[in-house]
Amino acid sequence: MPTIVFIEHTGATHRVEAPVGQSAMQAAVNAALPGVLGDCGGSCSCATCHGYVDETWLSRLPPAESTEVDMLDCALDVKENSRLTCQIRLTQDLDGLVIHLPNSQI
Amino acid sequence: MSSEACAIIVGAGHGGSELAVALRDQGWAGRIVLMGNETPLPYHRPPLSKAYLAGEANEQSLLLRAEAAYERAQVERWFGVRVEAIDRARHQVTLSDGRELQYHKLALATGGRARTLPASMLSQPCGNVHVLRTLADAEGIRKQLSAGARLVVIGAGYVGLEVAASASKLGLNVTVLESAPRVLARVTAPEISAFYEQAHRQAGVDLRTHMQVEQLEMDSQGRQVQSVRCADGSVFPADLVIVGVGQLPNVELAQAAGLAVDNGVVVDEFTTSSDPDIVAIGDCSNHPSALYGRRIRLESVPNALEQARAAAATLCGKSKAYNAVPWFWSDQFDLKLKMVGLSQGYDQMVLRGEPASRSFSAFYLQGRRVLAVDTVSRPQDFMLAKRFVGERIEVDPAPLADESVSLKSLLPTSH
Numbered sequence: 001m002p003t004i005v006f007i008e009h010t011g012a013t014h015r016v017e018a019p020v021g022q023s024a025m026q027a028a029v030n031a032a033l034p035g036v037l038g039d040c041g042g043s044c045s046c047a048t049c050h051g052y053v054d055e056t057w058l059s060r061l062p063p064a065e066s067t068e069v070d071m072l073d074c075a076l077d078v079k080e081n082s083r084l085t086c087q088i089r090l091t092q093d094l095d096g097l098v099i100h101l102p103n104s105q106i
Numbered sequence: 107m108s109s110e111a112c113a114i115i116v117g118a119g120h121g122g123s124e125l126a127v128a129l130r131d132q133g134w135a136g137r138i139v140l141m142g143n144e145t146p147l148p149y150h151r152p153p154l155s156k157a158y159l160a161g162e163a164n165e166q167s168l169l170l171r172a173e174a175a176y177e178r179a180q181v182e183r184w185f186g187v188r189v190e191a192i193d194r195a196r197h198q199v200t201l202s203d204g205r206e207l208q209y210h211k212l213a214l215a216t217g218g219r220a221r222t223l224p225a226s227m228l229s230q231p232c233g234n235v236h237v238l239r240t241l242a243d244a245e246g247i248r249k250q251l252s253a254g255a256r257l258v259v260i261g262a263g264y265v266g267l268e269v270a271a272s273a274s275k276l277g278l279n280v281t282v283l284e285s286a287p288r289v290l291a292r293v294t295a296p297e298i299s300a301f302y303e304q305a306h307r308q309a310g311v312d313l314r315t316h317m318q319v320e321q322l323e324m325d326s327q328g329r330q331v332q333s334v335r336c337a338d339g340s341v342f343p344a345d346l347v348i349v350g351v352g353q354l355p356n357v358e359l360a361q362a363a364g365l366a367v368d369n370g371v372v373v374d375e376f377t378t379s380s381d382p383d384i385v386a387i388g389d390c391s392n393h394p395s396a397l398y399g400r401r402i403r404l405e406s407v408p409n410a411l412e413q414a415r416a417a418a419a420t421l422c423g424k425s426k427a428y429n430a431v432p433w434f435w436s437d438q439f440d441l442k443l444k445m446v447g448l449s450q451g452y453d454q455m456v457l458r459g460e461p462a463s464r465s466f467s468a469f470y471l472q473g474r475r476v477l478a479v480d481t482v483s484r485p486q487d488f489m490l491a492k493r494f495v496g497e498r499i500e501v502d503p504a505p506l507a508d509e510s511v512s513l514k515s516l517l518p519t520s521h
Binding site: 029030031032034037039040041043044045046047067070071073074075 | 127131150152153170171172174175178179407408411435437442444483484485486488489490
């Protein structure tokens, strides 16, 4: 099972195992990580699952589709490496993916 | 905070599940017992009319959070049991299996149930007639979805239209019967209703408005419905009937316990009911909206989650008023409808973009105030709409309709 490394804004690091096909958001919610809400259940409707993908991984993800891009445009504290974690589906290739979490989603 | 204290949460849907973990997060040191009358772990309801019917989701993939998350938060789970009564004087609940449990604090997150057809229309439960609220309902429906089958949907609200869209994509012959003059009459402007009626018809759905159902007619063995007869004499053959005629809040427990109930369990802005030791959240709650200056009951996942967070704070002795902007979403075909606010009382609706492009927004104004916005496949407008509505930003209609003027530029620059 691939592992995602979530790093809270405090620096606290969590290694979360999650099955292939699950979204990074759901993995974070299942691990009860502070900093990820995912209120719309992953339907790209709320931007409360916002995370910052580590630079070393950013280009290895499939690019964001237009709905995600549009939602992100108006999310809180958006940066170059911002992604909506509900749109990141885990594959074995993404084992070790590093995602930084914001201080707050709202 | 006593580690002996016990918080009982009645209802394990979106609100109950969120409250259970948020309560621990907020510092509740005692027992947290989450009770629900459904058997599965708490799950996402919105996909039941969409991804689940399409076969793209299952019980496991629908879970709100993995079992381990409740374990980690030390949330006890009593599922598949119904709370039958609350004795407020004794701070005790009684369950359907006879068990009793004392509480220090109680949360009602009982949600709602699907309204069923009156007996005059359908005199007995029937294997091919379904409502859609629970996973069990969706499982029953999914088994009967087969290409070429004739589906009659009664009610063109969100549930009815989403089911119609899903079924039509699966190759069923779909008829939608709506008694009102237009679809989504309760929640949107006539122009939006017209847009959705056209979208469904274009996809091959036989959508009839002004159509009052009179009776579901049984087959010769009296076991399955075979057709739906309407007041004007039309008869629609049906292999499957799905009823989406609204939701009734589950307030009976609160009512019997003597709590204030009026279109939901009446609570204040901190989610506290007429009993200081009881909160109520989500679809079952009637709460004050500072934004609209009236009490409202919302049937909305985001509302359930936000009220859950407010209730967790309240139960832990913190005062955090709940005043989130209502918002909702509905996915039908490729159309992503996202709505902000409540439009009742609007005096002008301004369209931004062309409905024919299948990407546009509708702003509901009261004077210069934006009461609500419906966005169709316009996520940016949706996100900005939350600010227009939430901050009561005043605008002139002309720039809203003018796509060469960015919505962002209409926001006050002090933010």
